[in-house]
Amino acid sequence: AQTVTQSQPEMSVQEAETVTLSCTYDTSESDYYLFWYKQPPSRQMILVIRQEAYKQQNATENRFSVNFQKAAKSFSLKISDSQLGDAAMYFCAYRVNTGANSKLTFGKGITLSVRP
Amino acid sequence: DAGVTQSPTHLIKTRGQHVTLRCSPISGHKSVSWYQQVLGQGPQFIFQYYEKEERGRGNFPDRFSARQFPNYSSELNVNALLLGDSALYLCASSLAQAISYEQYFGPGTRLTVT
Numbered sequence: 204a205q206t207v208t209q210s211q212p213e214m215s216v217q218e219a220e221t222v223t224l225s226c227t228y229d230t231s232e233s234d235y236y237l238f239w240y241k242q243p244p245s246r247q248m249i250l251v252i253r254q255e256a257y258k259q260q261n262a263t264e265n266r267f268s269v270n271f272q273k274a275a276k277s278f279s280l281k282i283s284d285s286q287l288g289d290a291a292m293y294f295c296a297y298r299v300n301t302g303a304n305s306k307l308t309f310g311k312g313i314t315l316s317v318r319p
Numbered sequence: 320d321a322g323v324t325q326s327p328t329h330l331i332k333t334r335g336q337h338v339t340l341r342c343s344p345i346s347g348h349k350s351v352s353w354y355q356q357v358l359g360q361g362p363q364f365i366f367q368y369y370e371k372e373e374r375g376r377g378n379f380p381d382r383f384s385a386r387q388f389p390n391y392s393s394e395l396n397v398n399a400l401l402l403g404d405s406a407l408y409l410c411a412s413s414l415a416q417a418i419s420y421e422q423y424f425g426p427g428t429r430l431t432v433t
């Protein structure tokens with residue numbers, strides 16, 4: 204079965220500090236993309252960052268970066284200079300290119316709180 | 320440009336009733352996917368449509384059905400509602416089906432079954 208595991212249900216970080224959210228995944232496919240989504244209390248699912256599995260270089264988007272370890276099937280998100288607005292649920296997900304459909308498979312999510 | 324829109328925002332139904340949820344994709348997007356998000360969990364894939372054809376179905380009972388219209392909007396129908404169907408239903412649209420095309424999510428419809 205193809206799965207995404209986020210083992211930490213909750214994390215807390217001090218404003219301006221750095222936090223890392225962990226994620227592991229399991230897929231037998233070779234062509235896939237990995238994602239981190241943010242879901243604030245407003246419920247809108249927002250794409251934070253994505254990583255193409257064929258790329259060795261880790262993706263970065265401003266204060267957000269990933270550590271992609273393909274052999275270990277690990278995909279962690281690092282948030283630098285944490286801000287109050289970063290408080291939300293974060294979901295790790297992937298999409299595989301099966302030719303049939305391109306669904307997103309999500310983990311259970313992690314609740315991130317930011318302390319002022 | 321307007322993002323993905325969903326209607327209604329909230330609704331409350333009784334067990335055994337039927338419900339129809341609606342989604343309008345971003346203009347130009349031809350693929351629509353539906354996800355169910357139970358409280359405290361990650362979204363689960365229900366359906367994907369592309370060019371008005373069903374391209375994928377998740378592990379959901381036949382009570383769940385969907386369709387996509389010529390203008391690429393979509394409906395999700397759920398019959399014989401159960402308490403366990405209470406969830407946030409998310410719609411996502413993308414230009415096409417390939418994984419290189421980002422899926423943009425709507426704000427969701429919160430369904431409560433009593």
